[in-house]
Amino acid sequence: MESNDRTRFYIEVEMKDRWIPYFMSMLQRMQYLGNIGSSRPVTFFSDGDGDFQPKFNADIDWEYKEPREDGVFDAG
Numbered sequence: 001m002e003s004n005d006r007t008r009f010y011i012e013v014e015m016k017d018r019w020i021p022y023f024m025s026m027l028q029r030m031q032y033l034g035n036i037g038s039s040r041p042v043t044f045f046s047d048g049d050g051d052f053q054p055k056f057n058a059d060i061d062w063e064y065k066e067p068r069e070d071g072v073f074d075a076g
Contacts, residue, residue: 009060016051023054041072 015023026044033040046052067073 007060011052011057011059012057015054019052019054039076 013023023044025040030042033042065073065075
């Protein structure tokens with residue numbers, strides 16, 4: 001049974017300044033696609049060998065979910 005419940009939570013992020021516009025643009029794109037009811041891949045290159053190396057903290061307990069075989073995280 002699918003739940004349509006909604007929870008507000010906060011994520012604290014620390015990353016290099018040069019990555020912020022790209023990360024925030026990714027989130028804005030996700031919001032836009034949700035608002036128009038469109039399903040599309042949203043890709044962000046996580047450059048672990050480079051200087052991306054973000055730090056995240058959240059004020060909610062959650063369970064890690066493995067991506068599909070194609071590397072996509074999808075709840076649907």
